[in-house]
Amino acid sequence: MANIQQVAKQAGVSVATVSRVLNGQSTVTAKTRIKVEDAIKKLNYEPSLLGRNLRNSESRILLILIPKIANPFYLDIINGIETAALSQNYNILLCETDSNPERENIYFDLVRKKMADGIISMDPAVNIDTLTELAERHAIIQCSEYSEDSGIPYVTIDNEEAAYRAVKHLIKIGHENIALINTDEKYLYARQRKAGYRKALEEHNIPVNEDHIYYTQQLGFEYGQQAMKKILGSKNRPTAVFAVSDLLAIGALKEINSYGLNVPDDIAVVGFDKIDFSNMTNPTLTTIAQPMHRMGTIAAEMLIDKIKGADVESIILDYELVIRESTSG
Amino acid sequence: MANIQQVAKQAGVSVATVSRVLNGQSTVTAKTRIKVEDAIKKLNYEPSLLGRNLRNSESRILLILIPKIANPFYLDIINGIETAALSQNYNILLCETDSNPERENIYFDLVRKKMADGIISMDPAVNIDTLTELAERHAIIQCSEYSEDSGIPYVTIDNEEAAYRAVKHLIKIGHENIALINTDEKYLYARQRKAGYRKALEEHNIPVNEDHIYYTQQLGFEYGQQAMKKILGSKNRPTAVFAVSDLLAIGALKEINSYGLNVPDDIAVVGFDKIDFSNMTNPTLTTIAQPMHRMGTIAAEMLIDKIKGADVESIILDYELVIRESTSG
DNA sequence: GTGAAAGCGCTAACAA
């Protein structure tokens, strides 16, 4: 496989000139440019990024940290990141931590060892101390989930307000007995969404019944089913459920159906995220739409700016309440 | 940021010795090893993979080519690949082509330019000519979808037999009027699964009615809905549907429900792939389970072997028919 | 057991 030296020899020029042609510098005569291009074609030459990257001290790789690829929530964000990255000649290394610190460390090492130029962290379970420390010497952006204290710039939505809007919608259509399916409060978004839930209830003088708040360990479908099972078995059964993720809500939906009740007539359901699948269920799911694709592109742009040495500011994006069948018979 | 020179200086040894310590070579005295390790710690040194990779002419990155991240079918395969890759110190670059040749070429270039050591292609729409040409100088494995002619090793299942089993199951429980929701026959798996469908019908002397074979452009949910809409409007309405992907089947499910019919009482449905969601629908979906995780690990191992210069053989894995609610009242 | 030095393939500063 040819290298730049051989191209230079073949074209009868120096390696510097070949490099200039490769990088589209305008200081090269049309004539020599053609000589070089001919040589490149003739030798089937492809410049090695290994050499270029070492020389430039960059990898042009962006590391994306997510807890689970299987969580569809990340799909559109990743798409957004990839679009923005590619347009600036970066590639993305998608890293699933599985909330496993060991795996996380493998990926952090990639940045420490210069194999990645920066990180977009979307993992709520990330070791924030390590991340903060890493941020001293490396470019890092938080996306969706974040820690304010870390000082690391983030893109996100106002989770509390979004949850507030969701629950307010349930109240407006007549519900007063509303359950909350939440996840572990060690996650910031869980605390924020619960705060929004409380705020909506309190604003309408509906007492917050702690018995109707359920905490799941994770965001998966089965956890939604389990929580709903408990809710269905509880005394003073709620007429509506707000789940902090679509996957949980879809689990709840399935459980309500299995129990022989109807959504939304017997129990209304609201989710959060507007994943693709929220439109495929029966009934379709009312949910909060986050601007995921945009969040992704912005995160990538912030990261690339940061890599270039710019100062970047955190951004809070808008969201939308999407009303569908699960709250409107 | 410290480099190997500074560590050598600090430790009072040569860079060669530092390198030896870094790579765990046993020819180093315990005493010097400790000196070096102390220096590393003191300087907070992290070896640069850029330097190492250039020197070793490798990137230790595996490129995974898929058409759409949003297709849940790939999730488990990717997981399998990642597990196997990490255990051998490789990382994966997940590349979504969107069936866009331009994007595909960006990714191919990464291999040509040494930024990736090999490719696992899972994109049915891949440009097989380019891939074949690339395979002359680079390590490539096909996973799930493949082209026999290309001569590129593959891991897959016997699609024809799997489809045959699925349709046979429908026949066994009493169906004779069975529709097929297929995708474009330019894809090998589409041709194979259709062949399995035909084989099952013919074996039971059921005439194949071309009017009951529907072709969709893609594998998405909406395409399943559309196809099912046509099926429901056709004369001599089928009592069962075999869809060549779960997403199509779930679309069909939704359409049947909206139409006011019951699954499986009025129409039975079988899908293909056993994606996570196939268990979350109402009713749950009978489907063909591919050993996705295993397929992924095997593909990764084959690729790494090939990178090392070994000869690798194609492999055909087993599948399973998973009977659930959509075919059993 | 350890060191000197070459070289992986490229870019850019400097010189001409």
Next chain:
DNA sequence: TTGTTAGCGCTTTCAC
């Protein structure tokens, strides 16, 4: 406009 050359950070051969 083009060429010479140093050097990015590492590994490895060859001496000692």
